[in-house]
Amino acid sequence: MVVKYKNNWIPTKTVEEMAKTDYDVLIVGSGPGGGAVLYRLCELWKNQGAKKIGIIEKGDKLFHSHSLNIPTQNVGTARDQLLPDNSTPLGKLLPQFSGATMVYALGGRSLFWNAATPRPIQSELNKWPIHRRTLNVYYGMAEKLLHTTRDFAKGSSMQNVMMKRLHGEGILEADDMPLAFDMTPSRQGEVHSNPWYSSINALAAANFDRPYDLAVNAYASRVHTANGKVSGVEVFTADKKSHTIRAKNVIVSASTLETPRLLLNSGIQGPAIGRYLTGHVSIIAVGTISRRRFSDKLGNLSILKFETDESPYQIQILGPDNYFSYQQFEDKVLRDELIIAYASFGRVESRAENRVYIDPAVKDEFGVPMQQVQYSLSNKDRQTADLVAKGIRESADAMGVTLMEETMAVRPPGADMHESCTCRMGDDPATSATNSHGQIHGVQGLFVADNSVLPSLTAAGPVLSNTALAIRLADHIVRQSG
Structure with missing residues (x-):
């Protein structure tokens, strides 16, 4: 007899059940983005029993946690085995964005990200359609949710030595890298x-505040609108049956x-929807x-060379070898020559011609037209790539690291997993898809809360900004709902 247990570490409902609500x-x-807005709504509506919140996910339950929290994984196996086994190389269908990789699962790509959470450079945030004081508050809330810390490598001799070398050679933007890593110890029964x-x-966090409905393997194919208002979403189940889930927002x-x-x-109208696709020029x-060169108490390395107005890129400096993060069960076997990695991300210009559009000739298994991408780097972007390479070499020289020059190549577009801005917010419907709260221009109750809503992408990764804007969106919806 074969026994199949339910994968019920988080409560779920069927799409058919959700279609009745x-x-x-x-x-x-x-x-x-979806997780952050759900968390904030549940927090604010904790005692509002009449409010109904639902969330649907195209993929299935995969992991209960970030891959690096799984006891059998480390940096190397999560990157080289687990991610390829549990992701979709969408770039195979997108010649101009060939590095794109999607994770269709509960949690999405946040199951695999490296958790660097620097704030974007202030000079760019000043151009966003949100007052800087407001942004500052919501970035603080996002950092609290993500448990952002700069203490990950605290006490490491490698960290201390390398930081001194970088500063001594005038690379003053180098600092402890902010990471979304909860360093709170588990004690008195509170588990971390x-x-x-x-x-x-x-x-x-949302689930412990109030109940919500979650459906997995639920493929949203179309948003329903009428008279300038959203009314719900058409959702396919795995058996290709269509259902409509009704919603005010x-x-x-x-x-x-x-x-x-x-x-x-x-059929949502908007000249900027899909436009301004922005990623990074990236070199690892x-x-x-x-x-x-180091003491026996080696430790790990977690340094970030922050972006400046003069240097429009960031460099994550990680090591040694695969021991930036590793499991307590592993023997830390180090060779005489230690490997240091430089993961770098340079700014790309926001240009309307870089876009996502629909190709009606190519459809998925549900008969829904697939997307295609038009994307290229400008001359300025290529100059930024040269600056990134120069910055890596300068950092390596300052640290006494011998670079493997054969690794100094720009990665394929999309390989950074930082693509953003295709539904960017702004005040002008001609150049933005949403208003400053993330609502699609002209469609009441229809909002966007992922990387696509960012007005622009600095050298910083998009997750912290996405989270901050999602929390702010939840506050807006609660205010509007009364």
Whole structure:
């Protein structure tokens, strides 16, 4: 007899059950944006029993936590085995964005991200359609949710030595890297066993505040609108049956590549929907340094060279070898020559011609037209790539690291997993898809809460900004709902 146990570590409902409910808010997508807006809504409506919140996810339950929290994984196995086994190389269908990788699962790509959470450079935030004081408050709230810390490598001799070398050579932007990592110890019964943040943490926080309905394997194919208002979402189940889930407010958090696809396939009008696709020029370079240059108490390395107005890029400096993060069960075996990694991200210009659009000739298994991407780097972007390479070399020289020059190549577009801005917010409907709260221009109750809503992408990764804007959106919906 074969026994099949239920994967019920988080409560779920069927799409058929959710189609019988009228929701105050329905969230499409469970990544960082969807998770953050759900968390905040449940927190604010904790004692509002009549409010109905639903969230649907295209993929299935995969992990209960960030991959680096799983006892059998470490940096190397999560990157080289677990991610390829549990992701979709969407870039195979997108010649101009060939590095794109999607994770269709509860938690999305937050199950695998490296958790760097620097704030974007202030000079760019000043251009966003939100007052800087307001942004500052919501970035603080996002950092609290993500447990952002700069103490991850505190006390490491490698960290201390390398930081001094960088500063001594005039690279003053180098500092302890802010990470979404909960360093609170478990004690007196309070468990902190999931230190690396994924949106599963936000789903859990929401679940303990109030109940909500969650459906997995639920494929949103079309948003329903009438008379300038949203009314619900058409959802397919795995057996290709169509259902409509009704909602007063719909929040789309399906990803920078999937959200415009959903909106365009729904006939949502807006000249900027899908436009301004922005990623990073990215290089991941590797070098070596002698272990004899450090004390026996080596520790790990977690440094970020922050972006400046003069240097429009960031460099994450990580090591040694695969021991930036590793499981307590592992023997830390170090060679005489230690490997240092430089993961770098340079700014790309926001240009309307870089876009996601619908290709009606290519459809998925549900008969829904697929997206295609038009994307290229400008001359300025290529100059930024040269600056990134120069910055890596300068940092390596300052640290006494011998670079492996064969690793100094720009990665394919999309490989950074930072794509953003295809439904960016702004005041002008001609150049933005949403208003300053993330509502699609001209459609009451239809909002966007993923990386696509960012007005622009600095050298910083998008997750912290996405989370901050999602929390702010939840506050807006609660105010509007009374």
